[in-house]
Amino acid sequence: MTGATAPTAPAPAAVEVHDVHKWFAGRRVLDGVSLTVRPGTVTVVLGRSGSGKSTLLRVVNHLEKPEAGYVSVGGELIGVQRQGARLKELSERAILAQRGRIGFVFQNFNLFPHLTVLDNVAAAPVATGRLRRAEAQALARELLERVGLGDRTGAYPRQLSGGQQQRVAIARALALRPGVILFDEPTSALDPELVGEVLSVIKDLATGGTTLVIVTHEIGFAREVADEIVFLHDGRIVEQGPPEQVLDRPAHPRTREFLSKVL
Ligand code: ADP
């Protein structure tokens, strides 16, 4: 492009995964995965069990450390810093601080059983020193309202259904004001009749412009919310594109085989 306009730096990717390799006990689990997630978009990761989906999400927030490659979130390297041509591991404290800016919603909710719903959501902003307790609780009330649980703030996790617990977990992730929220099979542990309420909350976030990366087997949902679908097979991305392409006209035999089983 020519002209007098001053070049502006492009906005950093919400998430960039660069040529990540991960081994477990001599077994290659991620084999050169690269992925760019643009801000405000929804990426759905599909793949059969054992293909490396959870490991990929866990590498993004440095719950797993890659043997090669790197990840950045919002333009910031995660878990490491550059030292000349090498990458040096950050301190545990620095890694925890970074992880505090990346939302993660697990299959099994992982709520604190001894804390009320309100405190589950308010805990992290207080613990990280970002908000005072009263401010965090006000934010927690607002977020619980948003996920339809404004009337259950005083309940304990065990008093809630799985769908309600997962909605608390989503509110808790939002309380971090994260640049991205990672979901690892957020509805897989739920009774079928509770899946819809959780997907509907996630759909609201997607519509509202929150950047999401979602591992799920809910193909209909993926079709509705995804800007980009990534198909992982044996630790490699073998196919990637908008839902119309990957779901309706899959080019790779492994994608076709997978879709024929889940659809
Ligand atoms: P998915 O989420 O797609 O089912 P995972 O990322 O959980 O796949 O796992 C990919 C492979 O890595 C599997 O073979 C799994 O057994 C192995 N794996 C995952 N985590 C560990 C671990 N902490 N130690 C050893 N092997 C692991």
Ligand code: MG
């Ligand atoms: Mg998994």
